[in-house]
Amino acid sequence: MDAGGAVSTLEGSDDSTETSSPNSHPQTSPGSSPRPGRRRRGGRNRRRNNANSNSGAKAPDSDQQASKQAPTREQPEAFRKLGVDGRGLDALADLGFETPTPIQEASLPILLDGNDMVGLAQTGSGKTVAFGLPLARIVDTSRADVQAVVLVPTRELARQVGEVVVHLGHYYGYRTHALIGGTRLQADFDALKRGVHVIVGTPGRVIDHLQRGTLSLDSIRFCVLDEADQMLDIGFAPDINRILRSTPKSRQTSLFSATMPTAIARIVHRYLRDAERIEIDPEQRTVESVTQYYCEVEDRHKLQTLRHLYEEVGLGRSLIFRRTKIGVDQLTSRLRAAGVPALAIHGGLSQSQRNRVMADFRSGRLEFLVATNVAARGIDIPDIEHVINYDIPQTAEEYIHRIGRTARAGRPGTAVTLVGPWDFVEWDEICSTVGKDSIEFLPTPVRWD
Numbered sequence: 001m002d003a004g005g006a007v008s009t010l011e012g013s014d015d016s017t018e019t020s021s022p023n024s025h026p027q028t029s030p031g032s033s034p035r036p037g038r039r040r041r042g043g044r045n046r047r048r049n050n051a052n053s054n055s056g057a058k059a060p061d062s063d064q065q066a067s068k069q070a071p072t073r074e075q076p077e078a079f080r081k082l083g084v085d086g087r088g089l090d091a092l093a094d095l096g097f098e099t100p101t102p103i104q105e106a107s108l109p110i111l112l113d114g115n116d117m118v119g120l121a122q123t124g125s126g127k128t129v130a131f132g133l134p135l136a137r138i139v140d141t142s143r144a145d146v147q148a149v150v151l152v153p154t155r156e157l158a159r160q161v162g163e164v165v166v167h168l169g170h171y172y173g174y175r176t177h178a179l180i181g182g183t184r185l186q187a188d189f190d191a192l193k194r195g196v197h198v199i200v201g202t203p204g205r206v207i208d209h210l211q212r213g214t215l216s217l218d219s220i221r222f223c224v225l226d227e228a229d230q231m232l233d234i235g236f237a238p239d240i241n242r243i244l245r246s247t248p249k250s251r252q253t254s255l256f257s258a259t260m261p262t263a264i265a266r267i268v269h270r271y272l273r274d275a276e277r278i279e280i281d282p283e284q285r286t287v288e289s290v291t292q293y294y295c296e297v298e299d300r301h302k303l304q305t306l307r308h309l310y311e312e313v314g315l316g317r318s319l320i321f322r323r324t325k326i327g328v329d330q331l332t333s334r335l336r337a338a339g340v341p342a343l344a345i346h347g348g349l350s351q352s353q354r355n356r357v358m359a360d361f362r363s364g365r366l367e368f369l370v371a372t373n374v375a376a377r378g379i380d381i382p383d384i385e386h387v388i389n390y391d392i393p394q395t396a397e398e399y400i401h402r403i404g405r406t407a408r409a410g411r412p413g414t415a416v417t418l419v420g421p422w423d424f425v426e427w428d429e430i431c432s433t434v435g436k437d438s439i440e441f442l443p444t445p446v447r448w449d
């Protein structure tokens with residue numbers, strides 16, 4: 001199937017799952033009230049490119065799926081004020097979004113105005129819509145070439161971002177395809193041959209197609225680097241450089257990252273032009289919405305503590321973080337042996353295994369998902385109730401990122417960190433960043449002395 005807006009390889013090579021219906025989107029409630037992000041304007045010679053040139057885009061071609069009818073919900077006026085056009089407002093109304101999140105409020109005017117932008121923000125902040133709407137508007141559907149590319153670090157994130165981009169495609173009439181590792185190449189060849197306007201992909205697979213000559217980025221007008229710090233951590237820097245060099249200099253570029261290490265600053269300097277920078281305060285993001293606890297517990301008593309939390313405190317759907325793949329596998333086996341429905345997710349699993357695990361977790365069949373940091377990047381399941389830091393995060397940033405998997409889009413959430421007697425360097429850093437007063441001590445039966 002090659003419906004307009006379809007992401008044809010979101011779920012491995014199983015093409016039957018390619019389309020996400022806009023009406024099936026789970027989000028129906030608005031996010032928390034907006035807090036304006038701090039915005040620094042880089043604004044020299046601000047570039048006005050043709051970001052709006054597609055605002056009067058034609059109806060989709062005959063081989064594309066018809067654009068969505070306007071939903072019955074009212075268009076969200078708060079987004080109109082930020083420059084979102086009628087189709088975008090309908091798409092947002094269909095998702096049930098009424099109020100822009102801080103990152104959306106800060107970045108939509110910049111991107112819709114055709115400017116480059118750097119956003120210090122994470123998954124969970126609403127950044128997909130923040131770049132998705134400007135991307136949707138720039139695509140000229142009267143042409144058949146690839147005009148926008150979104151690069152993401154992991155397959156899971158590609159899938160998630162792809163869903164939003166596909167959803168918008170239903171309203172703007174463009175076609176999307178996900179280029180992600182671990183999926184059938186033939187499905188890519190077929191989709192690319194038929195014509196795709198927007199690519200959401202992991203750098204490795206995008207490079208693969210560039211090398212094969214099956215993908216051209218000569219007509220790219222809009223480029224997004226999502227979770228850029230994570231892409232660099234994985235080692236994608238050379239691929240990113242190569243991909244960006246294969247696109248025209250006239251493109252509009254935006255980069256989103258939770259942190260801003262020097263390597264990212266270099267990419268910004270090299271590939272973005274007069275980029276405006278916006279930043280959403282991570283402390284605010286976290287502390288305000290997640291109830292945070294910590295338990296003092298030795299390694300050998302951690303499982304018992306988890307059991308206590310499960311049985312006495314009543315843990316609901318939980319994401320449990322461990323530092324290593326081996327640790328993830330060990331804990332998962334122990335939980336399963338104890339009769340707890342748990343599965344593991346880490347980089348050592350195949351794409352189809354990861355898909356199956358995520359589908360089980362989303363559907364609610366699975367109560368505990370045990371994950372490494374990298375695998376959990378970008379996991380977006382709206383009703384994760386608890387995040388458990390079974391192993392302490394190595395940095396405050398990692399802590400913020402992990403606990404940001406819960407309490408999303410205005411829902412309540414809890415994070416529990418198990419702090420061992422040797423974890424005090426990390427724990428002190430975390431406490432001084434997020435504020436010791438915002439993390440409450442939770443007594444457990446076995447505490448170290």
Ligand code: AMP
Binds near residue numbers: 097100129
């Ligand atoms: P993201 O950071 O783009 O992955 O978005 C995080 C979560 O927030 C997703 O579940 C989105 O569907 C949801 N979301 C994004 N923007 C809004 C909004 N304006 N109102 C309510 N929910 C939102």
